[in-house]
Amino acid sequence: MQDPTNLVNKFGIQAPSPLHAVTLPEGNHGYSLYVKRDDLLHPIISGNKWRKLQGHLHKMQTSGMTKCISFGGGFSNHLHALGYCCKQLDIDLTAIVRGDYNHQLTPMLQDLAHWGATLTFVDRKTYQLRDDPNYLAQLSKTHPEANLIPEGGSDTLALSGVAALLDEIPNLDHFDYLLCPVASAGTFAALAKGMKDRNSRCQLIGIAMLKGEGYLEELASRLLPNGFNLPPILHRFHCGGYAKKPDYLEAFCQALTQSGEVPVEPVYSGKLFYALQQLTQAKYFPRGSAILALHTGGLQGAR
Numbered sequence: 059m060q061d062p063t064n065l066v067n068k069f070g071i072q073a074p075s076p077l078h079a080v081t082l083p084e085g086n087h088g089y090s091l092y093v094k095r096d097d098l099l100h101p102i103i104s105g106n107k108w109r110k111l112q113g114h115l116h117k118m119q120t121s122g123m124t125k126c127i128s129f130g131g132g133f134s135n136h137l138h139a140l141g142y143c144c145k146q147l148d149i150d151l152t153a154i155v156r157g158d159y160n161h162q163l164t165p166m167l168q169d170l171a172h173w174g175a176t177l178t179f180v181d182r183k184t185y186q187l188r189d190d191p192n193y194l195a196q197l198s199k200t201h202p203e204a205n206l207i208p209e210g211g212s213d214t215l216a217l218s219g220v221a222a223l224l225d226e227i228p229n230l231d232h233f234d235y236l237l238c239p240v241a242s243a244g245t246f247a248a249l250a251k252g253m254k255d256r257n258s259r260c261q262l263i264g265i266a267m268l269k270g271e272g273y274l275e276e277l278a279s280r281l282l283p284n285g286f287n288l289p290p291i292l293h294r295f296h297c298g299g300y301a302k303k304p305d306y307l308e309a310f311c312q313a314l315t316q317s318g319e320v321p322v323e324p325v326y327s328g329k330l331f332y333a334l335q336q337l338t339q340a341k342y343f344p345r346g347s348a349i350l351a352l353h354t355g356g357l358q359g360a361r
């Protein structure tokens with residue numbers, strides 16, 4: 059990142075985010091568990107979305123671009139974070155939203171509308187074209203000069219902003235493992251590359267938030283240099299699929315939040331810590347390992 063300071067100050071980002079020890083509701087089974095609290099970076103801009111968007115925001119600021127287009131579902135933390143940033147920076151945002159929420163805006167879409175974004179609702183079929191070069195060329199034609207940002211803000215411009223969080227960790231090599239959630243895989247890819255660039259011995263493990271074995275690895279690989287050796291993604295903790303909230307997951311989230319250790323919601327951070335609990339219970343890691351979990355934010359999504 060050439061000059062993140064300007065934006066950091068402008069938005070009042072509280073970096074570095076805190077890192078502290080955590081005890082899970084059913085104990086830690088002899089492991090040392092920690093959390094890096096990117097949920098505390100900003101009250102509105104969701105943690106990893108701030109990390110991912112910095113590159114794009116910086117690009118738009120320095121090149122004087124005043125329009126952008128992006129994509130997401132009706133509950134998207136990405137669109138929400140981007141909408142807030144665009145409002146602050148006087149950038150016109152067109153949000154292409156999957157599904158028709160015209161008659162009943164979600165709380166996130168209400169915020170977006172309030173911040174002046176143009177909401178364009180498209181059906182699933184059209185939404186599936188979100189990465190299609192012809193569709194994007196068409197969009198560029200109808201919205202000249204607009205900066206296109208992919209779903210989740212996950213593209214190569216996102217990598218260095220996310221990887222920078224590793225430099226906030228005082229002793230990265232103290233940790234044996236770093237766990238992060240995986241959805242559009244931008245965060246995971248960025249951390250994988252960041253670990254490698256920093257020669258860290260700490261092992262990254264991705265936790266899939268949705269059913270996507272093979273697909274998520276492909277998404278991550280697309281953002282990384284050819285032949286990059288991808289760290290593992292574990293696919294057995296999606297709890298039924300994206301944003302699915304079975305009772306056991308809700309109960310776990312409630313227990314962890316109410317314990318006062320760390321607040322979580324069921325779509326991302328709750329699943330990540332649920333996975334951590336299952337893995338430690340099963341003694342998945344070598345005895346005595348120090349494990350750091352990245353809390354990526356998203357608590358606004360609990361509305």
Ligand SMILES: *Cc1c(COP(=O)(O)O)cnc(C)c1O
Nearest residue numbers: 135241242243244245354355356
């Ligand atoms: C978007 C999001 C993720 C997923 O990150 P990807 O880079 O899309 O894999 C994780 N946690 C939260 C809170 C998010 O909003």
